Amino acid sequence: MTGHANGSSNLTVVIKLGTSSIVDEKTREPILSNLTLIVETAARLRKDGHRVIIVSSGAIGVGLRRMDEDERPKHLPRKQALAAVGQCRLMSLWDSLFEHLRIPVAQILLTRNDIADRIQYTNAQNTFSELLDMGVVPIVNENDTLAVAEIKFGDNDTLSAITAAMVKADYLFLMTDVDCLYTANPRNDPSAKPIEVVSDISSLRADVSTSGSALGTGGMGTKIVAARLATSAGVTTVITRSSKPGNIHEIVSYLQKVREDPDAASALAPPPLHTRFLPAETPIHSRSFWLLHGLTPHGNLYIDSGAYAALLKKASLLPAGVVAVDGHFGQQEAVRLFVVEKRSATALDGDFPSHAEEPKEVGRALVNYGSKEIDLIKGARSSHIRTILGYADSEYVALRENIAFFIESEISSGSASPALR
Structure with missing residues (x-):
């Protein structure tokens, strides 16, 4: 071609x-x-x-x-x-x-x-x-x-x-x-x-x-x-x-x-x-283009800034870095990725995310678990996944090869961008 x-x-x-x-x-x-x-x-x-x-x-x-x-x-x-x-x-x-x-x-x-x-x-x-x-x-x-x-x-x-x-x-x-x-x-x-x-x-x-x-x-x-x-x-x-x-x-x-x-x-x-x-x-x-634009996202994942920094260094997404889940999606479906400040477990019980936080949409991910499973294992260590779910398909919520990011300038401007890091 x-x-x-x-x-x-x-x-x-x-x-x-x-x-x-x-x-x-x-x-x-x-x-x-x-x-x-x-x-x-x-x-x-x-x-x-x-x-x-x-x-x-x-x-x-x-x-x-x-x-x-x-x-x-x-x-x-x-x-x-x-x-x-x-x-x-x-x-x-x-x-x-x-x-x-x-x-x-x-x-x-x-x-x-x-x-x-x-x-x-x-x-x-x-x-x-x-x-x-x-x-x-x-x-x-x-x-x-x-x-x-x-x-x-x-x-x-x-x-x-x-x-x-x-x-x-x-x-x-x-x-x-x-x-x-x-x-x-x-x-x-x-x-x-x-x-x-x-x-x-x-x-x-x-x-x-x-x-x-x-x-x-x-x-x-x-x-x-x-x-x-x-x-x-x-x-x-x-x-x-x-x-x-x-x-x-x-x-x-x-x-x-x-x-x-x-x-x-x-x-x-x-x-x-x-x-x-x-x-x-x-x-x-x-x-990466396919991840962003070939797939329709079915929900949202909110991750903390530490997890985001690790992903930018090519690490995969661990459940410990997930703060909250929104929407209903299954295994191997696409979701939007948002970065938020990590909060205590009690603070997560209310309406999430709060308007004051203004989560930043940073990219897309193809997830290894459905929304119900991720909601159960969010914030946990990977070694605890089997105990929580009764099985462990992967130690990661999403593999790095299945994650794509928008460029920084587009993220800060708040516009949905196809341009990737």
């Missing part, structure tokens, strides 16, 4: 298209002119030796048109039925357009359940790799026909970031209805200035946003979250205008020339307007 951008001419490019890029908001008709430009852009990238993946929304939007319905339904079974109708027609459309250029495509439908198991996650990576080696353009979408809230990615921006991390992409393009991020909403603030490069996503102000479309589920906020996920995995993430798909090829070509010869930048024509989120200097490993 292609590595991250490192001067090699063979790059992996993931292009995420929202519903408003594919389906007209008023007529619900596919925007054939835009789709054709996207196909031509993918073909140009492939001609340059790059590999292309498209994350395509639009199944429900296309389903609405096919069934002559005016509004996106709120009832889940209706949404899923429309997605089933629309996905079939959407893939037929992509296949037909790419066939004109003799480029094969493949459909990949995902839910969180499909990557929650480590083996399945690895299998998905292998499938992507094989398809790209075969010269196929994978078309990825969330499996809206079956997905319920618990296993949904929430939006295709998040799905595209997880896909980009899975395939170790060099670039993730998030296509939207503006050229780039602005310091304010350019639609109603003439003083808004473009933000061309973002090296620290946590420094972005909360008011950097634009409104989303009526058909889609994501706005600019979901794109910033997606950029946070992708850049943590070493993927350069770009926001640019969806109505100008040719921008993708121009931006990739420009960045490639600058990477090969930094001094050439001044002589080159500037690329189309876009916002580029720079990748993390030390990208996280695939397994």
